[in-house]
Amino acid sequence: QVQLVESGGGLVQAGGSLRLACAASGRTFSAYAMGWFRQVPGKEREFVASIGASGGSTYYANSLKERFTISRDNAKNTVYLQMNSLKPEDTAVYYCAASRLSTVVRLSTLYNYWGQGTQVTVSS
16 A cells, blocks of 8 residues: 655746655555646646656656656655746646556556645646
8 A cells, every 4th residue: 555645735926836745655665656647626637747666767748848847766755746937727736646557657547546636826
């Protein structure tokens, strides 16, 4: 079992930056691929980024790869999402997720564990 807790969300002005963190419980964090997703009310959950178990591979939604960076620290059981040049349309609840697969994973159905989410609000 893996428990995930996101932090770092909040209110930021357009053009600003935020770094989200997701702390994972358990001793096998380094075996899981990790991902970030986001969701706004009334819409489907949207893939943001994924990172392989070792941290050596990453994959991004095309529209976000110029502004967002995913990273992980396996010694700290934590995955991060650095978000720069934020826009009002980035406003959403951001979720981290863990997949038993070790490679980058885009599909939400391939993730086994989810955090509760953290709200990011970007004001114009």
